[in-house]
Amino acid sequence: MKNPLLFFCCLIPILLPARADTTVIVATKLMGSRFVFTAVHGNADSALAAINAGITEVARVEALISTWQPGSEASAVNRAAGIAPVQLSEETFGLIRRCLRVAELTGGAFDPTFAAYDGLWRFDGSMSAPPSDSAIQQRLPLAGWQKVQCDTARHTVFLPLYGMKLGFGAIGKGYAAERAKAVMVQAGIRSGIVNAGGDLLCWGDDPEVAGGGWNIAIANPRQREKAMAWVRVKNQAIVTSGNYEKFFDWQGRRYAHILDPRTGHPAEGVLSTTVICPNAELADALATALFVLGPTDGLALIGQLNGVEGIVITALEEIKISDNLQLQWE
Structure with a gap:
């Protein structure tokens, strides 16, 4: 389905005062991003x-996966x-193994070895x-998820080429959000949100939502207080x-931070996914x-995955939505 582009797609939680329970919200900086934790509970101290x-x-x-921390396992x-x-x-x-499985699933559009391009592109x-093209070509042999060697018996990982790197920038906050949710649920929080830098x-x-779940606004980043649509989510x-x-912009062309690991160049043709x-x-x-695959190949992949839906806003200012996604338009 296509709709004219009215707004970019970014996500903001709309939180209202609770009636029976207390809603506690805490914001802090973690993993280089702003994290916002929301917990609904009958006791504010327990929620906090x-x-x-x-x-x-x-x-x-x-501390385990940050490549900015010299003592992390990823840095090792x-x-x-x-x-x-x-x-x-x-x-x-286990996280690295799951990264490699997603890399295989996506044909390398997601690939933790994209970190080989660190320093080449700066945003x-x-x-x-x-x-230069020659500088990118020199790094290309250092990328490629197929090169990563995992020994399941010894739990070892080996990058066979000097200069290869693993990076978790495209999966780490999502994993951290899952871990935060797990400990919050264990602490008795049956309803909540972990906003991990926009994830x-x-x-x-x-x-406050009749029928359960959470109403999440899809907002215009130029006017973030205004929603273009809503999506109801639960779990x-x-x-x-x-x-x-x-x-950064150069000679009338925008270079965004999302790289295609297969080419070493920023992905193009998409504004947001x-x-x-x-x-x-x-x-x-x-x-x-x-984002890397683009609307045609990307949404075709999404359509093959159970329980997964997607939105692509193209550079031509069209919104393309996976078949089973239901949005409430403003």
Whole structure:
């Protein structure tokens, strides 16, 4: 289905005061992003304690997989590239294995070895021109999920080429949101939201929503207080990837931060993608893959996955939606 583009697609939770329960909201910075934790509970102190447990859990995950932290397991794997396998915890090893499965599923549109291009492209405001084609070609052999060697018996991971790297920027916040939810649920939070830098994981019910679930607004990033549509979610994640937050313009062309790992160049033809599915880790990875694949191939992939829906806003300013997604338009 196509609709004229009225707004970009980004996601904001609409939270209203609860009647029977208390809704507690805490915002903090984790994993280089703004995290917002929402907990609905009959006791505010219990809700706050659960949120604090969720924050602690995200910090723990960050210490495992952040390539910005020299002591992380991810950094250890990258330092040993071309040298030796690295034995990992079951948790980190499992995450890497799941990354490789999604990479295979998406034909490499999602690929944790995209980190080989680190430093070549910079989207922090310091880049005045794109890298040369020759510089990109030199990095291409260092990317490719098929090269990653995993030993399931020893829980080791080996990057066989010096300069290869793993990065979790396209899946890490989704995984962290899942872990935060798990500890919050264990602490007694039956309804809540973890907003991991725009990656939303919602469970249970907003007490103010008739019929259960949470109403999530799809908003215009130019006028974020205005919604163009709503989607009702329950026990689902909603993740958006877009080209309007991290980018630079050069000679009339926009270069966004989402790279196609197969080419080393920024993906083009799409303004934003949104994926809705029961798991935030998977939604995070698929939102990136959908952006790279584009509307035709991307939505064809989404259509083959049970319980997964997607939205693509193209560079031609069209909104394309997967077959079973129901939105309430403003």
